[in-house]
Amino acid sequence: xxxxxxxxxxxxxxxxxxxxxxxxxxxxxxxxxxxxxxxxxxxxxxxxxxxxxxxxxxxxxxxxxxxxxxxxxxxxxxxxxxxxxxxxxxxxxxxxxxxxxxxxxxxxxxxxxxxxxxxxxxxxxxxxxxxxxxxxxxxxxxxxxxxxxxxxxxxxxxxxxxxxxxxx
Numbered sequence: 001x002x003x004x005x006x007x008x009x010x011x012x013x014x015x016x017x018x019x020x021x022x023x024x025x026x027x028x029x030x031x032x033x034x035x036x037x038x039x040x041x042x043x044x045x046x047x048x049x050x051x052x053x054x055x056x057x058x059x060x061x062x063x064x065x066x067x068x069x070x071x072x073x074x075x076x077x078x079x080x081x082x083x084x085x086x087x088x089x090x091x092x093x094x095x096x097x098x099x100x101x102x103x104x105x106x107x108x109x110x111x112x113x114x115x116x117x118x119x120x121x122x123x124x125x126x127x128x129x130x131x132x133x134x135x136x137x138x139x140x141x142x143x144x145x146x147x148x149x150x151x152x153x154x155x156x157x158x159x160x161x162x163x164x165x166x167x168x
Contacts, residue, residue, distance in 0.1 A: 002118070010102070036084050037085050107124050
């Protein structure tokens with residue numbers, strides 16, 4: 001599970017340090033293992049998504065269960081898998097971000113790794129600050145739209161939070 005946010009600099013060779021707190025989650029405790037880096041596929045601001053192998057396989061499985069003839073599924077597969085790169089860490093715990101991904105995400109020198117539960121996101125710092133502020137402004141509306149959330153220990157049963165939908 002990835003949580004928190006960590007600022008790091010992109011060096012002149014396109015490398016950025018992966019936070020120590022994220023390394024074992026991305027590489028399973030073995031820096032020789034690889035993880036997947038892809039472009040975000042939501043309609044929000046551009047960032048990169050870093051998936052550990054098991055979550056990447058889960059995502060692939062979700063799409064495999066869909067019709068191979070559905071045009072939206074085909075497009076989504078192209079977006080997610082066509083733009084993905086397999087990455088590993090160097091001895092200093094850095095990853096090389098391919099130039100086309102740096103361009104897509106609008107990376108400058110200052111980046112932020114953001115925990116997003118089962119995966120991590122990599123943002124240009126100012127873009128992350130803007131997105132975080134925007135989401136804070138609309139968080140109540142998002143929570144009201146979601147309405148029902150599963151609480152820990154509920155046995156998987158959806159429960160409305162005690163204050164009428166706002167969580168936590």
